[in-house]
Amino acid sequence: MNITVLGDGAWGTACASLLAQNGHQVTLWCINNAVAHSITTTKVNHLYLPGISLPSSIKATTSLEDALKNSFIFEAIPIVFMRDILIQCAQFKRDDTLWISLSKGIENDTFLFPTAIIRDVFGPETTVAALSGPSFAREVAQKEPTIVALAAQSQSTLKTLIPLIANNYFIVTPTDDLVGVELSGALKNVFALGVGLLSGAGFGSNTQVLFVLRCLEELKALFVALNGREETLYGPAGIGDLMLTCFSCQSRNMRLGKMIGEGKNLASTLAQNTLTAEGLNTLPSICAHAKKHTIILPCCDALFSIIFKNAPLENLLAALRSENHR
Template sequence: MTNITVFGTGSFGSALANVLAENGHHVLMWGKNQATIDEINSNHTNISYLKEAQLNSSIKATTDLDQAIKHSDTFIIALPTKAIRDVMGRVNTKLNSKKSFIHVTKGIENESFKRVSEMIEDTIAPEFNGGIGILSGPSHAEEVVIKQPTTVAAASNNSELRQLIQDLFMTDYLRVYTNDDLVGVELGGALKNIIAIASGVVSGMGYGDNAKAALITRGLAEITRLGVKLGADPLTFQGLGGIGDLIVTCTSTHSRNFSLGYKLGKGEQLDDILKDMNMVAEGVYTTQSVYHLAKHQGVEMPITEALYRVLFEKQPVEKELKILMGRNKKAE
């Protein structure tokens, strides 16, 4: 079996570490919070992120970056977008052999507008970069960790790495399809969080299924427009990394982005909501990135623009909804 290091001790990193351990791999998790590391090692739980889920007892955890790097040649990156450059930069200074990088992070970097794979590529020296891929799709950690049926996509420009990801994670409850469109799968995973916040806003305002279905459908249209402009295959957005991930994130209370939007729709302030969250809602930062990226690329994204004004210009949600519904007539 394979030695694997998981960087990040949040909900999804923990759930995937559990999948890998259940598949017989030797898993070491790395994180900064000593209390979380001690809990994983002693109790085989991570209550802050996965409540009472029991993790495989073979999983080990450490705060020692040297140990994490030496443990394996395969790295699973389950970190927030804003932590990628810092942690991978520190990793890069300690590398002496090629490593494979498989990330599960769903975001776009502010200012540079880069996808996570591009951030990793920027940070890791070419001689140590053995390939970059992503595992993405409709996959709430809370369901994966208790072995509920889940299906995801493994994407990379490297065919051998796509196969490795599929082989590592495939189980009788986690089905993995390969996909060669890294750009599309990354963008689908990141941009759906914007629409999920908007979906939560609509639900929080008390609107029903009609409004939510319209939002998801038109949200997919603008995700696809930007994706194609950036080089993605439009068919990718009809798959697990696109519509699949969009549906699950826009309709579930497991989604931290949906939950954040729901509270906004109820009238709570963004700063107060963020203070009460113990996990990162990537959609807030992605909205900021994608709003400016779409302007730069000349791509129309009305839902993203409306949400940006709510989040960053403090515009009332009712006003933005009226603007969306009152846009000029057009063909679908």
């Protein structure tokens, strides 16, 4: 099968490697010319996934026209750039394209999840799916056993995609709960910022776990409001990804939160870091949406006030004690 991955970051590259390991011919669209050259000449993404040798069946390109010739498109674009790149794709895409989102987050202003952005750009009849779960890119590329959720509204879409993706180390659980899977994928990055912030400020495991439990309550409130399903919340895309992202030093969002907790300047930290921390983009959106719909999220609101308004850490500690969590 000929498959395209849009996005040359760590996760897009790891997904391309996974698909190539499964026997597919993979076109990896790179926004970065240097990354495309690196993969073409050395079969390594030295910028985003250094030290990992990629299969020879991966072809790197910087041409969207070339990349969009295939009917299976896995997009792994940071959500802040996603709409602009998809608009560029519109002139080249096939009518029968099946889009699989690897992106996590919520678009500012619209409060759209990644698959909804795809449909907003290409039309409501576009076939979409979302792949999400506890899956660090490097470990997937190293073939470590991993479980994820694949969400699509159509059973036929799920039956088509699972054989393309799953193998003996990459376990794929199907669901039709697109909302639950994408909501979990967005919020876990926000919560990881908070765990990192507490760690950086000197708080230990007790307080960090208390924070995660409070966050789980807030995520459940959002599930109820947005009609996500409870089994998703307690599955790989929900609590599984939440635990991985909050408590591993591999987590970009947790590491960024820790730097903030240590008192480092946010702007300079971001300028020095080539990796994307989606939680920063998602946090303002989720707080604005919750306020608009009177959903009470004490921890999210406290994080927003600390990160974006220089409020004291006491705001978050007060949220942990809030009666709204009881």
